[in-house]
Amino acid sequence: MSNSLKASITGLGIVDKARKRLGWTKTSTARWWQDAHTSRATLRRFWQGDRIQQEIFIAICQAVGINDWQSIAEIPNADFEETSTQYLDWDEAPDVESFYGRNQELTQLEEWIVGDRCKLIIITGIAGIGKTSLALALADCLQLQFDGLIWKTLHSTPSLVSLLDGLLHTFKQTPVDDISSNTAKLIYHLQQRRYLLILDGLDESEKHYHQFIQQLSRAHHQSCIILTSREQPNIFESNIKTIRSLTLQGLPKATAVELLQARGFTGKEIGLSPLIQLYRGNPLALKLVTPLIQSVFGGNIAAFLSQNTIVIGDRLRAILKQQFEQLCDLEQSILYWLAIWQQPISFSRLQTHLLISLDPATILDAIVSLERRSLLEKWICSDAPAFTLQPLVMKIVTDELVERATQEIILVMQSQDIADFKVLRTHWLLRPGSDDIVGDRILHQLQEKLWQIYGANLVQNLQQILLLLNDKSPLAIGYIACNITTIIKRLG
Numbered sequence: 001m002s003n004s005l006k007a008s009i010t011g012l013g014i015v016d017k018a019r020k021r022l023g024w025t026k027t028s029t030a031r032w033w034q035d036a037h038t039s040r041a042t043l044r045r046f047w048q049g050d051r052i053q054q055e056i057f058i059a060i061c062q063a064v065g066i067n068d069w070q071s072i073a074e075i076p077n078a079d080f081e082e083t084s085t086q087y088l089d090w091d092e093a094p095d096v097e098s099f100y101g102r103n104q105e106l107t108q109l110e111e112w113i114v115g116d117r118c119k120l121i122i123i124t125g126i127a128g129i130g131k132t133s134l135a136l137a138l139a140d141c142l143q144l145q146f147d148g149l150i151w152k153t154l155h156s157t158p159s160l161v162s163l164l165d166g167l168l169h170t171f172k173q174t175p176v177d178d179i180s181s182n183t184a185k186l187i188y189h190l191q192q193r194r195y196l197l198i199l200d201g202l203d204e205s206e207k208h209y210h211q212f213i214q215q216l217s218r219a220h221h222q223s224c225i226i227l228t229s230r231e232q233p234n235i236f237e238s239n240i241k242t243i244r245s246l247t248l249q250g251l252p253k254a255t256a257v258e259l260l261q262a263r264g265f266t267g268k269e270i271g272l273s274p275l276i277q278l279y280r281g282n283p284l285a286l287k288l289v290t291p292l293i294q295s296v297f298g299g300n301i302a303a304f305l306s307q308n309t310i311v312i313g314d315r316l317r318a319i320l321k322q323q324f325e326q327l328c329d330l331e332q333s334i335l336y337w338l339a340i341w342q343q344p345i346s347f348s349r350l351q352t353h354l355l356i357s358l359d360p361a362t363i364l365d366a367i368v369s370l371e372r373r374s375l376l377e378k379w380i381c382s383d384a385p386a387f388t389l390q391p392l393v394m395k396i397v398t399d400e401l402v403e404r405a406t407q408e409i410i411l412v413m414q415s416q417d418i419a420d421f422k423v424l425r426t427h428w429l430l431r432p433g434s435d436d437i438v439g440d441r442i443l444h445q446l447q448e449k450l451w452q453i454y455g456a457n458l459v460q461n462l463q464q465i466l467l468l469l470n471d472k473s474p475l476a477i478g479y480i481a482c483n484i485t486t487i488i489k490r491l492g
Contacts, residue, residue: 015060150196323375333426429486
């Protein structure tokens with residue numbers, strides 16, 4: 001194999017520094033192996049210290065700016081025994097364009113995995129925050145610490161049966177028609193060798209997974225399972241020390257600036273800060289909005305921000321909307337009120353606006369559930385916690401509120417039955433005590449949508465709805481009259 005090379009430990013360190021400067025991951029940045037005219041599998045073999053063809057070895061080094069490839073290669077011994085880690089199933093791992101920062105998170109995760117030998121680590125956070133990218137970077141860093149690595153993507157919501165079938169086929173095992181038996185077979189393999197099993201994108205609505213994850217976390221084995229999810233699973237009640245959880249926040253400002261500069265924004269940090277704050281350092285949201293700022297506003301971030309709006313790409317919008325639709329009625333109601341208020345609101349104040357008085361424990365449970373889903377921001381105001389929404393969530397919830405209110409008015413106009421009012425009965429769309437531009441923003445959106453539908457007949461139609469409220473109880477009316485009357489007044 002005179003025309004093959006392998007990297008030395010020192011050489012891998014040099015390459016590692018070079019790829020970090022570019023914001024590339026070790027094996028998941030497609031541009032790397034494409035520039036080197038090779039494959040991801042070959043790039044993985046390079047990092048494993050396996051021998052690869054000399055011209056490909058050189059191309060991999062040159063792709064990250066290293067022309068002195070001789071300093072990367074290991075001088076061959078006369079006799080050597082090649083060993084390589086057995087990577088079983090990387091096929092479902094996605095490609096990532098770039099990866100920035102997260103050094104603190106990677107250090108913490110590595111300590112849990114290598115130092116504490118944790119069996120289950122859950123990475124949670126709002127959509128787009130970088131859970132998958134972090135898991136990929138972690139796998140890049142620790143792949144040589146394990147006998148094998150398996151990546152399974154759950155975003156398409158495969159059934160537990162199909163997931164177990166796929167895992168057992170990876171181990172060249174034939175699954176049976178019994179989840180318990182297949183789970184036991186999987187645990188057996190996790191006991192025999194140390195594997196890193198990554199389950200990316202668990203949807204908590206899939207309740208069948210709950211018991212499965214608990215079994216993996218409690219069983220005696222030497223492997224580690226990494227789970228990414230938008231929601232913190234209810235699995236920490238057992239207080240098992242070999243389970244850890246990391247909630248991912250937005251990128252720090254310096255790292256987010258680096259991301260934006262890499263995408264063509266040459267402004268100083270102070271000029272980029274407002275955009276980063278608006279999107280709370282969400283890397284996917286920043287990546288999705290930058291093409292629009294460049295094409296529509298000529299790269300002028302200030303001009304974009306002056307529009308006083310937030311733009312969400314279709315991909316991120318679909319994910320957040322799906323997450324919203326999975327919430328229970330009380331959880332959705334709380335989010336609606338927070339969208340109406342726009343500002344942090346205390347728990348006690350939130351209670352006063354609910355149409356029907358509920359046990360405080362029930363409301364607290366709903367708030368905890370929303371926090372687990374990373375949908376709330378918590379503020380400390382006057383030594384008491386207050387809650388609001390991240391701008392991304394605020395935008396989605398506001399749009400959903402306006403759309404539902406519009407559909408309710410259309411339905412009531414057709415049915416002449418106020419029982420079809422749901423949201424408009426339980427929520428006053430004008431922020432209480434406010435008549436400023438910000439406070440009536442939701443009503444303005446609703447008015448515009450209704451005007452497109454009814455035109456000059458809108459006031460007359462709304463007045464007909466008010467007539468339907470005659471002789472109805474205050475509880476049946478709720479906030480309906482307040483909302484309809486306010487729209488009529490706005491229309492003059």
